[in-house]
Amino acid sequence: NAGVTQTPKFRVLKTGQSMTLLCAQDMNHEYMYWYRQDPGMGLRLIHYSVGEGTTAKGEVPDGYNVSRLKKQNFLLGLESAAPSQTSVYFCASSYQQGQPGLSYNEQFFGPGTRLTVL
Amino acid sequence: DAKTTQPPSMDCAEGRAANLPCNHSTISGNEYVYWYRQIHSQGPQYIIHGLKNNETNEMASLIITEDRKSSTLILPHATLRDTAVYYCIVRINAGGTSYGKLTFGQGTILTVHP
Numbered sequence: 001n002a003g004v005t006q007t008p009k010f011r012v013l014k015t016g017q018s019m020t021l022l023c024a025q026d027m028n029h030e031y032m033y034w035y036r037q038d039p040g041m042g043l044r045l046i047h048y049s050v051g052e053g054t055t056a057k058g059e060v061p062d063g064y065n066v067s068r069l070k071k072q073n074f075l076l077g078l079e080s081a082a083p084s085q086t087s088v089y090f091c092a093s094s095y096q097q098g099q100p101g102l103s104y105n106e107q108f109f110g111p112g113t114r115l116t117v118l
Numbered sequence: 119d120a121k122t123t124q125p126p127s128m129d130c131a132e133g134r135a136a137n138l139p140c141n142h143s144t145i146s147g148n149e150y151v152y153w154y155r156q157i158h159s160q161g162p163q164y165i166i167h168g169l170k171n172n173e174t175n176e177m178a179s180l181i182i183t184e185d186r187k188s189s190t191l192i193l194p195h196a197t198l199r200d201t202a203v204y205y206c207i208v209r210i211n212a213g214g215t216s217y218g219k220l221t222f223g224q225g226t227i228l229t230v231h232p
Contacts, residue, residue, distance in 0.1 A: 042225060043222040092161070106164045
């Protein structure tokens with residue numbers, strides 16, 4: 001299993017350009033997430049999905065859109081990139097484990113995409 | 119989700135045990151304690167989690183106090199490759215439309231030196 005993969009690994013954009021980051025997982029996980037990490041800070045949740053065809057906003061969703069048309073893929077889009085979106089983007093996936101009422105999930109992370117917006 | 123407090127940094131000698139503390143005084147009864155770590159420039163890696171009882175796996179041990187207000191992650195024989203940022207996270211249950219949100223704070227920078 002490849003686990004969680006992210007494409008591309010690096011990207012430089014100019015302000016106003018658009019791009020899509022691709023996350024793929026081969027573990028048949030229901031849940032998928034997009035985080036961003038700025039220098040010296042912890043991860044912040046952008047958007048997440050609890051299943052194919054569903055998406056929801058996280059802590060910092062502004063300026064991003066997502067889609068989950070297939071269970072194994074979770075796409076993050078930037079319609080008009082801004083310098084404030086310069087960051088490292090991590091995708092993760094998980095599945096629910098444990099007994100009802102006390103379930104938990106271990107998140108598996110991808111290697112990250114380094115995005116610079118000039 | 120309960121808030122956690124960790125020391126910003128710690129040092130440990132190679133081969134010795136690394137004991138990383140975490141305070142989570144507002145934890146509720148159905149919240150798990152999770153530990154993740156992030157080695158430089160890589161994605162976070164799950165280490166261990168627990169609810170009430172102490173837990174051990176091939177990577178580490180997790181000691182949770184009886185009142186569940188604090189916990190300690192123990193790396194029994196730290197190596198240079200254990201140098202990383204360690205995150206203690208407390209979160210509510212996952213299931214259905216609950217996505218198992220993980221809130222990452224600043225974590226503890228553990229430096230293992232020769």
